[in-house]
Amino acid sequence: MYSHKGMHTRKDIPTLFYDCLAEAHILAVEEKLRPYECDAYTAYKSLPLAVLLPETLEQVIKIIKRCHQENIPIVTRGAGTGLSGGAHPINNGILLNLSKLNKIHEINPDLQFARVGPGVTNLAISEAAEEYGLYYAPDPSSQIACTIGGNIAENSGGVHCLKYGLTVHNILEITYVSYDGEIITAGSECYENFGYDILSLLNGSEGMLGIVIEAKVRLLPISHNKEVILAAFNSIEDAGHAVASIIANGVIPAGLEMMDKAIIHATEYFCHPGYPLDAEAILLCELDGFEDSLKWEVDRVKYECQLANATLISRAQDKTQQDLFWKGRKAAFPAIGQLTNDYLCMDGTIPRKHLAFVLSEITRFSNEIGLGVANVFHAGDGNLHPLIMYDLNNEGELAKAEELGGKILELCVSVGGTITGEHGVGIEKLNQMCVQFESNELTQFENLKLAFDPARLLNPGKAIPTLQRCAEFGAMHVHHGKLPHPELPRF
């Protein structure tokens, strides 16, 4: 893990910030720090020097300036729902919790945006916009709790990405504070901006480039014409073929999700959505659009599922049934949580055509290593979420689960995909970054980071591995007889 050469201790830290925020909002004793020892990536835990809970922008800026003066690293945190350890605290830094900056400053129905603080939850935006007939499209499964600041940091997705895009496609403007306390605004209410596309770089930068203090997010009109279709298949391959031909034939579903047998069973027992238990795979397809176009799409999806040998095709008859179909998918993670003490959630993305091969390889790895895997899949955009089931109490099982996870991610890279579609790298996938990227690409990332944060104060040690780390990982992990990062000295 990263260690920053700081001179500060937990004892002297609070006094440094007394002129920045109220003493009650500076947590620096161990029992108060415990709730912050990790985010939703719970495999590792550590304590920061202090947790700071500012309530105003002025306080945030003062804190950042003080950290700059004192050379104290900052890890920014929202709701702590991140799955890859992006908000994992570091021992020699502070944890800056922005969840109190949770005001919706403005809903602008004419220009279709909401101006919000970083601590506003994803769902709260859509709730506030509803009276204007608008909503915020990206909908990560943690949307009830996760904050927009965190969504920007991770470039969060959700089930509606194929049609409506990721966070990066739905953020119009970001105001952030740089490592030295400068306020910078990138983007605007316009369709196009000037200069370099700073918004692209900030979205998904895992808090390493700047600290978001305000965002304007794009709102879309709520579609009142919606259909949900459930189709069951005797094999994953058939379901995969259905996905490819739906899209190849001109339908872009609002959501297209696949679940394997393990998930179907787990969710059926957990919340009874009415899924067919004899199916090897099911597809959930949500369609929206203008009247006749929607009818055409429904017919087309049914037809393509039939051609792909669906054993059951069911169109939800009303809103209640639509919600029921979705209920199982949305409960997939907690349902698996009932079956196992612990699980690791992978996040690889692959070109859809490799789905059948990748899933059969995952089954092979799972048998080899001896841990169960259940698969949910954002099929429309190729984003896999294999859930690796293990028990932290059994010695060595976490290591086995991590080994299995690593193999799955490397498999995704080998078929032309990526190690993370929407959860981020954080601390969890640092080693796999060494597999996906060459040394000079990682160096380019590092130089880009230094353009924003030359003092390396913002979330150090996350997302981009050092070449040193890659060399050490590579030494354990030689692929196809080819030594990765061969130009580096070995120790």
Next chain:
Amino acid sequence: MSDNEQVPELIDTIKQALNSKQPLLIQGGDSKSFYGNSISADILSVKQHTGVIDYEPSELYVTARCGTPLREIEAMLAEHNQIFPFEPPSFGDDATLGGTVACGFSGPRRPYASSIRDCVLGTHIINGKGEYLKFGGQVMKNVAGYDVSRAMCGAMGTLGIITQVSLKLIPQPESELTLMLEYKPEQALNIMHQYMQTDFPITATYFENNILYIRAAGIEKTIKKIKQIIGGNELQDSQNFWVSVKEHQREFFNSDLNLWKCNVPVNSPDLAVEGDYVMEWNGGLRWYSTNDGNEKLIAATKSVRGNATLFKSTSKPNDCFTQPTGALKKLHSNLKTAFDPENILNPGRLYSWL
């Protein structure tokens, strides 16, 4: 379609330029030399680096080398009933894919589908150190590392040569029609904003000489219904009309005056500027044909929180784009240094100081 890999040669050229500290002007089909700042530097042609590397209709992406002519790619997509969602203008038959991405050009469909930047899935670049780097990929979702690929869009080649790019595609709608309605500018804005609140399958809007043109696309039945709802007269040659808009073939775009591209919030009032204007993108894009000076245009767009680009000019101006200031300007310089420390690639093409 030609298929020609030139990366080693391009790397060599950059390394030589580095040694001799000789700046390079990256050039594809030379169709967009009118756009952006003009600079004097040795020409590095990427026109020969051509070919479609991967096209998977069912995966909704295409990957091609930068020198591949845009029209050849679009013709190939059309065979599979697919299109670029951003409907790129080409400004000439020789326009290449790389140049289109480097300029960040989106056309009439932009507000209703995606911008070109939204569609970038991955790029391979050669940076100013002559390093060949791969970012992003061919999948819709990818958050491994910073999103360098997308940042190449609109950077005018100042951060690296885009040697290949993967872009997202959408299906070509079955049919389209364009309706013409007579309105005053304020009425036209109101109508466009009213339709922004609906799920009507509108795919383009254009306002010129008190006529609002609205394009809708989809299946036959839907289009008929939209015609009933919106009204107006149907334009006979819808396709050619929108080509004339996006390629600036209309008379408006070809006067002797300066042509300014002004991005403004869609509900902005008239900018207080002399001369004629037309609107696209729900009123969010306004083209001004004017003799008014740079300061006036820039101040007028700034006052409504917009940005202005001197798109076409009779003279050769030093700075065509809205300037970043303060910490944002410093960040631009830092980023340029991070990718091109010796200032070899298109120096001054985006900003005279960059």
